[in-house]
Amino acid sequence: xxxxxxxxxxxxxxxxxxxxQSPTSYNLESKGTITYLFLEGxxxxxxxxxxxxxxxxxxxxxYKQNGLKVKLTYKERMDLGSIHMWGKLVEIIEIQKIDx
Numbered sequence: 001x002x003x004x005x006x007x008x009x010x011x012x013x014x015x016x017x018x019x020x021q022s023p024t025s026y027n028l029e030s031k032g033t034i035t036y037l038f039l040e041g042x043x044x045x046x047x048x049x050x051x052x053x054x055x056x057x058x059x060x061x062x063y064k065q066n067g068l069k070v071k072l073t074y075k076e077r078m079d080l081g082s083i084h085m086w087g088k089l090v091e092i093i094e095i096q097k098i099d100x
Contacts, residue, residue, distance in 0.1 A: 027073050027093055034059075034068040040084050046070065053087030060095075069098040 032048035044064045046054040057077060063070065072095040082089050 027075050029071075029073050030054075031069070031071045031098065034063060034065055034070060036064075036066040037084075037086060039086055043084055045084075045087055046072070054090045055082055055084050055087040056090050056092050057082075058092050063095060063097075071096050071098050 030048040030050070030052070032046045032052075032054070035045050035047050037043055037045050044056070044059055044066075046056060046059075048054060054074065056074070057080065073093040074090040075093060077089045077091050080089050
């Protein structure tokens, strides 16, 4: 009886540790404008053309220009937190400047 209980318990522990993708782990695409914000010591965010605020965790220095128009592919990072408390925390997969 103990062997059966232990086997079922071990199976459930292993099953619960499997990597599960959240509904927001897929890649999203958008266009937007890099914006410098003076909150929490200052940081760069992205305001998308459809009005969403994105707080990128890995924006490269070459894109840290206030007013720069960009096209980007990103995914939301709901597994992380930020002191900025502004917008959705995102990881940039691909980004490029838009010439207007």
